[in-house]
Amino acid sequence: MTAPARTASPHPTLLGLFLIFARIGLTSFGGGLSGWLLREFVQDRDWIGEEDFLNGLAISQALPGINVKNMAIWIGHRLLGWRGAAVAVAGIVVPPAVFIIVLGAVVGALILHPLTQVLLAGAAAAATGLSLSMGVVTARRVRRQLVPLALMAATFVAIGLLRWPLVWVVLIGGGFSVCYEYAAIRRGRR
Template sequence: MTASSPHTSPRPTLLGLFLIFSRIGLTSFGGGLSGWLLREFVQDRGWISEEDFLNGLAISQALPGINVKNMAIWIGHRLFGWRGAALAVAGVLVPPAFVIVVLGSVVGALILHPLTQVLIAGAAAAATGLSLSMGVVTARRVRRQGLPLLLMAATFLAIGILRLPLVWVVLIGGSLSVFCEYVAIRRGAR
């Protein structure tokens, strides 16, 4: 079947909607979910037009909260009203929450085992290494000029040494950085 051919999928059902969102919730990590939702509901099943999907995606991204949850509400409501919205959200949240509780119980039971400690220490080391790698890459991209280096050093000092609240450091440092860059651009230095 080509992308432009008509869809012959069966009509949507509440159970089908719940199962699709359950599968997405159980097998998804990180971003890219909007692409998966597009494929499931627009391309493979033809339950929603591409234009409607993109409108719903724009609304979901503009609203507060998690985009996939917002999309579940929108798609569920679009297909079945409030019952569809409730089942879609339940599908995307409840099965993964159940798995997390079960995994948490298993990890809790095994936490004192020496191998578990080694695995957790290894995961922590890998996460630290990834963060350090990102920091090095970012530091290499900083222009070798006084003000950007000063802002970078001040951010490190504020968060790493003084332990100031991250929110305030980002708000103040980010605003100062944007303002300084704006002034430099207006002067024609960039």
């Protein structure tokens, strides 16, 4: 039996985009949001291609500020222009901000209860799984060439094992990567 062909969902409205980002912001805990965004906009709705999404994710991570906010701006602008960017960032920030203020008051009152500890541990596990999923998708897209693979491995070792400061690893590794790609483009390899 073959899988049915995937068709793109209808293009979003401003309200629809706000509601999607609000839902993602309200249902994602402790990180892993880029995994939700990938599933929502690339895999489920087919509004953005995987390669475009990963390029947007790279840009969002390179820019200052919170990655998911940067990603919301990028996706919103890509889909509905500047209005989409404004609505997407409002959706990802405002409803969760209101919710977290209320939740903070409740958790503050219940923090010593054992069930609260179990719920927080479960949320952390789910966020770790989403981040791992996003890492696997990204790693699959790395070109199977020596320099990109070596840079990916060196970044993992520097941050994950040696615990070097992220800012220096990004500045040095990112700078090297950009220079390498620029040289490859100039040589006509890309």
